[in-house]
Amino acid sequence: MLDKAHPEATRFRAKQVEILYEQSHVGQAASIVAALILIAVFWTVTPHRTLAGWAFFFTLVTVLRVGLAHRYARSPDHSKQVGEWLAWFMTGIGISGATWGSAVIFLVPNGSLVHTGFAALWICGLSAGAIATFSIIKGAFFAFSLPALLPSALYLIISGDMKEATVGGAQLMFLGFISLSAVRMHKTLVQSLTLQFENARLVDHLDTEKKKVEKLNEQLEKKVLKRTAELAQANANLQRDIIKRQRAEQALFAEKELLQITLHSIGDGVITTNAEGIVEYLNPVAEKLTGWSCDKARGLPLATVFRVIDEQTREPIADPIAQCLKEGGAIEIANHSVVISRNGQEYAIQDSAAPISSRTGEVLGVVLVFSDVTEARHMTRQITHQATHDSLTGLVNRREFEHRLERVLATLKAESAEYALCYFDLDRFKVINDTCGHVAGDELLRQVSEVLRGQIRKRDTLARLGGDEFGVLLEHCSLKQAQRVATAIHKAIEDFQFTWEGKSFRIGVSIGLVPITKASMGIAVVLKAADTACYAAKNKGRNRIHVYHETDKELASHRGEVQWMTRIHRALKENYFQVYFQPIIPLATEKEEKCYEVFLRLEDGAGGVVLPGAFLPTAERYNLAVKIDRWMIANTFTWLAQNPEPLRTCFINLSGHSLRNKTFLAFIIEQLEKTPIPSIQICFEITEAAATANLSCTIRFIKSLKSHGCKFSLDDFGSSLSSFAYLKNLPVDFLKIDGLFVKDILDDPIDLAIVRSINEIGQIMKKQTIAEWVEKEEVLEKLREIGVNYAQGYWINPPQPLTEMKSPQKR
Incomplete structure (x- = not known):
């Protein structure tokens, strides 16, 4: 234990008291358990009033000690009033020890050596346990053990009974033994606590010394940095002096050396x-x-x-x-x-x-x-070659071909010479490409390029103009010579046999030959003429040569189709198409449903319109019919959404190309989903010829849209001999009787019989019939007499712009 004069003595004493209070909870808990057991043992041999009085006093002492410990724990500063806290603690355990000692005197029945021995042994056990709990302060152990053991031992010794006196003597001997143990335990605990304090003091001392060393190191580092900077500055000054000296001594040599090194x-x-x-x-x-x-x-x-x-x-x-x-x-x-x-x-x-x-x-x-x-x-040469040549075949590309053609046209202005251009397209290339794949198609183009190289002169230009299209620019070559070259190319391609994965294929070539003269108006004109001649060769049956002449009927027809194609593209892009409508009226008075058909018209630029018959053939030839149908559906649906007609059904014509197009069905469904119009008001109209061209495809198309609520009408019905044979397989809602039979039913009994037969078959199959080309009132009345459901024609109402639609009036 630290000397009282030591500066840490007070803190040491406070730590001892703190340990006493911390361990008191364990002692109190053990004491309560021991008291309960003691009461249980003496319950049958001790008067209950005496036992209850002892238990009450024990509980009171225990509660006070617990309260004291709780108050100590909540005290903000334990180091103050250490003596006072210790005095209260010693008082509490002294009273507690006396309470236990009184148990032998007051609770043990006279003459019961067993209960006397149990009570003495029980108190000795508690005193032994107090060694660990109270030995941190020597007086604390004795404050408990002396009141607990000494009075009861003396009481037993002087009781007069030899056996009880022996128990009392044993208690005194036990008190002596545990007192020695408590003293040794006290010394051990005090030494341990003293060592803790010494260690803490040593750690504080080491921290203080460490901070001093760190401060000295910091000061030393600053001095080193300062000295290093001074030395660096001195070294820099010395280096400058050396450089100046070297420059002064070796100026000419340094200049020459620098030049040599450079x-x-x-x-x-x-x-x-x-x-x-x-x-x-x-x-x-x-x-x-x-x-x-x-x-x-x-x-x-x-x-x-x-x-x-x-x-x-x-x-x-x-x-x-x-x-x-x-x-x-x-x-x-x-x-x-x-x-x-x-x-x-x-x-x-x-x-x-x-x-x-x-x-x-x-x-x-x-x-x-x-x-x-x-x-x-x-x-540079490689990049130039790549910019002017086709990467697949190694031939000149279209850009370089046009550049050389431009040079030829410029040459013709200054000299008199003959040139020609061959423009050719491989026949059946698409079949091989689609059947065997693009890899096979690419290999075919490479092999064809090698075949073509062997048929032209070195000074001529062979180019791949795109896909399976090639061109040959023949310089200083008459038309007769050019025809021989074209014939040689045609024969070489015709004799060529392409083999791929064990299969052999033959192809053909359609060649357009154009002479180039001073009258040629430019690159675009020459290339267009060559393309036109190639088209003429294809149109005549493919795998042949066609020489361009401006007076050719085939070429004139092609030019007309090309002009229509240009107009169609422009109309789609700039919205030059118009939508017209024509009413379809019910012939039975009880019918309330009204219908109308929409038609396509093209503005002619002079305030008039062009009928579909003028441009639809070209549209179908050049795969534009699907785009036109898309335009028609999108614009009609938009108008219907803006002008709802709840009691009318709108008939919209579809081309055969659209029925076979893989994406067209998805387009219609998308339009139906995004446009707020009832799908039951839409009836798609397809011709008999288009429906029978691919019956299974048509049936799938119809069923898919009918599942969305749409209706279908079969147009021009009766124009084919097989009409009735396939009608039962087509899930259509309306039959449009071909107008060729309708217009003459008043004068031609055969037409009348055909119309009557078609109507009867339609009624049996629960399909509504519509008669077209009604141009007289008498025809209308005859149709009503036959039982046809609807009529349509110029007498009823001619087609008008959809924007002018009003409620149609039956005439």
Whole structure:
């Protein structure tokens, strides 16, 4: 234990008291358990009033001790009033010890040695447990054990009974033994606590010393940095002095050395000569490109060391030294220069030469600077080739072909010569490409290109213009010679056999041949003429040659179709199409449903409209019918959404191309979903011919849209001999009787019988019938008499713009 004069003595004492209070909870808990057991043992032998009085007093003491411990725990500063807290604690455990000691005196029945021995043993056990709990302060243990053991031992000794006196003597002996144990435990605990305090004090001391050392290190580091900066500054000053001295002593030498190093390190070749063109110096790059070392080249004429020719003509290039001296300034040598090394290797170069003059202007010599551009020139040629040639076949591409054609047309303005152009398209290429795949198609094009190369002259241009289209520009070639070349090409392709994965294929070629003369109006005109001639060859049955003549009927027809194609594209792009409608009226008075059909019209630019018969054939030939149907559906649906007609059904015509188009069905469904119109008001109209062209495809198409609520009408019914044979398989809602039978039913009994038969079959199959081309009132009445459900025609109402729709009136 620390000396009382020691500065830590008070804190040491406070720690001992703190340990006492912390361990008191365990002792109190054990004491309560022991009291309960003691009460249970004596319950049957001790008067209950006495036992209850002892239990009450024990509980009161225990509660007070617990309250004291709780108050101590909540105290903000335990180090103050240590003596007072210790006194209260000692008082509490003294009373507690006395309470336990009184149990032997008051609770044990007279003459019961067993209960006397149990009570004495129980109190001895509690006193032994107090060694661990209270030994941190020696007096605390004795404050509990002496009141607990001494009075009861004396009581038993003086009781007069030998056996009880023996128990009392045993208690005194036990008190002596545990007192010695408590003293030793006290010493051990005090030494341990003292050691803790010493360790803590040592750690604090070490922290203090560490901070002192760190501060000394920081000060030392600052001094080192300061000294280092001073030394660096002194060193820098010394270096500047050395540099100044070296520059002053070796100015001329340093300048020459710098020049030598520069010439050795640059990536360009450098050769210097005197005014007579005699070599004086070569840098390493020049040595490599010329094959001459500086030592061996020195003193030789420049022409011997630096052999330069034109890359294209292979002619020597003029002496650059003489040229430079003559012009008196820097010159550049031709772009296509090639230097020939001493070992025969060639390098593409770009170079320049400049005179070396003195301060007085006297020419001392010439410096020649040149760089190796072999790789760059090769890359340029490669890029140029890629820009002008087709990557698949290696042939000239369309851009280069047009450039050469433009050059030919320019040549014709200055000279009289004959040229021709072959434009040809491979027949059946698409079949092979679709059947065997694009890899096979590409291989076919490569092999065909090799076949074509063998049929043309070297001065002619063979090009791949796109897909399976090729062109040959025949220079200085008459039309008769061009026909022979075209015939040779035709025969070579016809004889060519393509093999792929064990299968053999033959193809054909449709060739359009165009003579090029001074009258040719430009590239676009020539290419269009060639394309037109190729089309004519295809139109005549493919695999043939067609020579272009402006008076050809086939070409004139093609030009007309091309013009219509252009107009259709423009109409789709700029919305020049219009939607017209014609009412379809019910013939039975009880019918309330009203219908109308929408038609397509094209503005003619002069305030009129063009009927579909003028442009739809061209649209179908050039695969534009699907685009027109898309336009018609989108615009009609938009108008219907803006002008709802709840009691009318709208008939919209579809082409056969649309029925076979893979994406068209999805387009219609998308339009139905995004446009807020009832699908039951839409009836798609298809012709009998289109429906029977691919019956299974048509049935799938109809069923898919009928599942969305749409209706279908079969147009021109009766025009085919097989009409009734397939009608039962087509799930249509309306039959439109072909107008060719309707218009003459008043005069032709056969037409009347056909109309009556179609109507009867339709009624049996629960399909509504519609008669077209009703142009007289008498015809209308006859149709009503037959029982036809609906009628449509010019007498009822001619087609009008959809924007002018009003409630149709029956006439």
